[in-house]
Amino acid sequence: xxxxxxxxxxxxxxxxxxxxxxxxxxxxxxxxxxxxxxxxxxxxxxxxxxxxxxxxxxxxxxxxxxxxxxxxxxxxxxxxxxxxxxxxxxxxxxxxxxxxxxxxxxxxxxxxxxxxxxxxxxxxxxxxxxxxx
Amino acid sequence: xxxxxxxxxxxxxxxxxxxxxxxxxxxxxxxxxxxxxxxxxxxxxxxxxxxxxxxxxxxxxxxxxxxxxxxxxxxxxxxxxxxxxxxxxxxxxxxxxxxxxxxxxxxxxxxxxxxxxxxxxxxxxxxxxxxxx
Amino acid sequence: xxxxxxxxxxxxxxxxxxxxxxxxxxxxxxxxxxxxxxxxxxxxxxxxxxxxxxxxxxxxxxxxxxxxxxxxxxxxxxxxxxxxxxxxxxxxxxxxxxxxxxxxxxxxxxxxxxxxxxxxxxxxxxxxxxxxx
Amino acid sequence: xxxxxxxxxxxxxxxxxxxxxxxxxxxxxxxxxxxxxxxxxxxxxxxxxxxxxxxxxxxxxxxxxxxxxxxxxxxxxxxxxxxxxxxxxxxxxxxxxxxxxxxxxxxxxxxxxxxxxxxxxxxxxxxxxxxxx
Numbered sequence: 001x002x003x004x005x006x007x008x009x010x011x012x013x014x015x016x017x018x019x020x021x022x023x024x025x026x027x028x029x030x031x032x033x034x035x036x037x038x039x040x041x042x043x044x045x046x047x048x049x050x051x052x053x054x055x056x057x058x059x060x061x062x063x064x065x066x067x068x069x070x071x072x073x074x075x076x077x078x079x080x081x082x083x084x085x086x087x088x089x090x091x092x093x094x095x096x097x098x099x100x101x102x103x104x105x106x107x108x109x110x111x112x113x114x115x116x117x118x119x120x121x122x123x124x125x126x127x128x129x130x131x132x133x
Numbered sequence: 134x135x136x137x138x139x140x141x142x143x144x145x146x147x148x149x150x151x152x153x154x155x156x157x158x159x160x161x162x163x164x165x166x167x168x169x170x171x172x173x174x175x176x177x178x179x180x181x182x183x184x185x186x187x188x189x190x191x192x193x194x195x196x197x198x199x200x201x202x203x204x205x206x207x208x209x210x211x212x213x214x215x216x217x218x219x220x221x222x223x224x225x226x227x228x229x230x231x232x233x234x235x236x237x238x239x240x241x242x243x244x245x246x247x248x249x250x251x252x253x254x255x256x257x258x259x260x261x262x263x264x265x266x
Numbered sequence: 267x268x269x270x271x272x273x274x275x276x277x278x279x280x281x282x283x284x285x286x287x288x289x290x291x292x293x294x295x296x297x298x299x300x301x302x303x304x305x306x307x308x309x310x311x312x313x314x315x316x317x318x319x320x321x322x323x324x325x326x327x328x329x330x331x332x333x334x335x336x337x338x339x340x341x342x343x344x345x346x347x348x349x350x351x352x353x354x355x356x357x358x359x360x361x362x363x364x365x366x367x368x369x370x371x372x373x374x375x376x377x378x379x380x381x382x383x384x385x386x387x388x389x390x391x392x393x394x395x396x397x398x399x
Numbered sequence: 400x401x402x403x404x405x406x407x408x409x410x411x412x413x414x415x416x417x418x419x420x421x422x423x424x425x426x427x428x429x430x431x432x433x434x435x436x437x438x439x440x441x442x443x444x445x446x447x448x449x450x451x452x453x454x455x456x457x458x459x460x461x462x463x464x465x466x467x468x469x470x471x472x473x474x475x476x477x478x479x480x481x482x483x484x485x486x487x488x489x490x491x492x493x494x495x496x497x498x499x500x501x502x503x504x505x506x507x508x509x510x511x512x513x514x515x516x517x518x519x520x521x522x523x524x525x526x527x528x529x530x531x532x
Contacts, residue, residue: 005362005446008298010293010297011154011293011296011300011310012148012150012154012156012292012296013292014149015144015145015147015148015149016144016149016150016151016203017146017149017453017455018148018149019455021144021426022144022147022425022455022459023422023423023425023429023458023459025422026278026421026422026425027276027278028275029189029421029422030276030278030422031274031276034277034337036390043337044277044337045336045337054416056416056418056421056463056466057463057464058419059461059462059463060421060422060459060460060461060463061458061459061460061461062459062460063457063458064455064456064457064459065457067455068407069309069310070149071300071309071310083216097234099204105421112430114493117405136452141430143426143429143430144429144433144443145425145426145429150320150322152322154293155292155322155323155326156291156292156293156296156326157289157292158289159288159411160287160288160289160409160410161294161409163289163409163410163411164407164409167410167470176470177410177470178470187281188284189283189285189288189330189333190461191329191330192327192328192329192330193288193289193327193330194325194326194327194328195323195326195327196324197323197324197325197326197327199321201318203444204433204442204443204444216315217306242267277414277415277420278416278420278422280408280415280417281410281411281413281414281415282413282414282415282417282469283415283417284415285415287410287411289411336415357470
């Protein structure tokens, strides 16, 4: 399953090369996974606040194929590549129209507030397994 | 008393106008006030972590006279303009060499972790009073 | 006339105080004025690229009344307070629901690519005059 | 050859997890490579402005081992892993004291202002070859 969300490039996200600063794509990927969770009926905010689950990023990567530019209306396709124990891997494809701009991946470990590894709550775990690529 | 600190402009801080994005000056001002406190022997990190004191910004402003540019080596002069009860006001002047680029001001209210107003710990309060403009 | 746009708070916009970093509000204000222009039929991107008009910020300020928090769905009301010659002043009110979180103002000077002051193109100027508070 | 630079974590770089937002490490890596070039006698700013050479990032990745925290004084070790034609690969190791926090890599393609691939100016190319790992 592919989930998509749209993003408008902000002026603050550009740099003097006239394109989006490469580090800013990771904030977009975060929007993608939060909205993917929301589409499944879950709030990442509640996951942190009520379920004592945080998902720090342990690996992140991005391949930049063509630059995103100011005011571009982007389509971000987010999917879950893997869910094993307390490890979740998300992948991202960023488009403007049909043109692929970038591909990314983030690996997360699910931990509690004391930073001990744990699994996602069962309802989240099951819902994510159901949409695995 | 003027306290100065130096900052090198990062590429990530520029925008497609070819100058530093105006919103980024406020992160520099924060560096200025943290380093001002450090010069007085205090750590803002310990103030938060050990003294249960946080200093949220309640007002912030900046006048931009000339643009800061990528790789500029900036001098930031920070001073305390006022300290009254739980209110602290910092002012900032940002230079490249002798040229004034921007002037800013931030007003903070000292609160505890429960967001109740409080005064700074006495040693901080006294040290800051001693350097009031 | 009040123009409103909505914004979802991103995780990347928070800081360790558990609320949105104060400097990030200025990027939202920029979204507000760009979308206000778009609602009038204008693209800020075209204004820069085709009309040789850029609008650097010469003054910016914000009063923070209550903190914006992660995942808040914000309503940003943007209006034009003044347009005189090459000076434009925008004001902003940021809400979550009916609750006012912050009020801001930015003053811009219209310049061309050589940084010489100029007026907005006549169609922009007239359209903005028509919505002056 | 390892080149190191120091960085103080800014409050603006943290997020509500109480650690540095993962996307912000890439701005630090950029500081590392700029300072590495400066240590070789080169200015990235001049490379862009005078030599018509820009180095957009085509791939970026980071492994996060332990979190960087507010006010940490970080040591960033930057090296050049490869230089082949118009491709340059930098690697980064980020420490607080002796503790490794993160390892990153960025791959760049050297282009001119018209985005055509080119090689670095010969003096840069030779100097970088001389420090290849």
